[in-house]
Amino acid sequence: MPSSIGTLSFSELASKIKALSVASPEEAEAQFPGSPNFAKYIAQLFLEDRLFDILPRLETQLQIVRRFFPPVRPALDPYTSTQIGIFSKRFDDYEIGRFLGYPECCMRSFAENVRYGIDEGHVQELKGSGMKAFATTAGFIPCSIFCREAQNRGLLSFIEPNEIGNLRALEKETAMRLPHFHPEYREHYFEVRLL
Numbered sequence: 437m438p439s440s441i442g443t444l445s446f447s448e449l450a451s452k453i454k455a456l457s458v459a460s461p462e463e464a465e466a467q468f469p470g471s472p473n474f475a476k477y478i479a480q481l482f483l484e485d486r487l488f489d490i491l492p493r494l495e496t497q498l499q500i501v502r503r504f505f506p507p508v509r510p511a512l513d514p515y516t517s518t519q520i521g522i523f524s525k526r527f528d529d530y531e532i533g534r535f536l537g538y539p540e541c542c543m544r545s546f547a548e549n550v551r552y553g554i555d556e557g558h559v560q561e562l563k564g565s566g567m568k569a570f571a572t573t574a575g576f577i578p579c580s581i582f583c584r585e586a587q588n589r590g591l592l593s594f595i596e597p598n599e600i601g602n603l604r605a606l607e608k609e610t611a612m613r614l615p616h617f618h619p620e621y622r623e624h625y626f627e628v629r630l631l
């Protein structure tokens with residue numbers, strides 16, 4: 437079966453969450469030195485059986501990602517993200533970012549330059565790149581569309597315009613099979629810019 441860096445990246449994130457489903461809060465803290473409080477919190481929720489519906493959803497999303505093998509990882513199912521506390525303000529952005537595999541350079545750029553999304557700077561970079569389009573994991577903001585680290589982690593990729601259809605199909609399928617109640621994130625798992 438063909439694989440992709442986006443598939444590998446998603447599968448890695450899914451493995452982290454699965455590992456927390458069987459770890460004690462203390463073990464979780466030790467296993468995730470970059471996000472100790474966040475990891476401990478997730479393990480505690482699993483322990484209290486408050487995340488019982490997360491693992492089957494994660495498995496479904498993983499199957500979908502494997503079928504489409506995207507060049508970048510789609511965002512985690514918004515229901516799962518909400519349940520494990522990714523959108524809550526109780527954790528430091530760096531703890532969450534490290535857990536999601538975001539590079540330090542990108543997190544710094546997000547925090548220090550207050551970038552809220554793909555912006556004019558990214559689009560200007562695309563214009564100078566000689567490429568026509570790029571895609572990122574929704575919710576992830578690269579320090580630059582040339583960031584090697586983000587590319588290596590399956591969070592960012594230049595794409596050909598004809599690859600966009602595959603990404604949209606993955607989004608549609610995920611939204612259909614994993615319904616949730618976040619209107620603003622419906623069918624939105626990638627960020628794509630096309631010149």
Ligand SMILES: [Zn+2]
Pocket residue numbers: 539540541542543578579580583585586
């Ligand atoms: Zn970066």
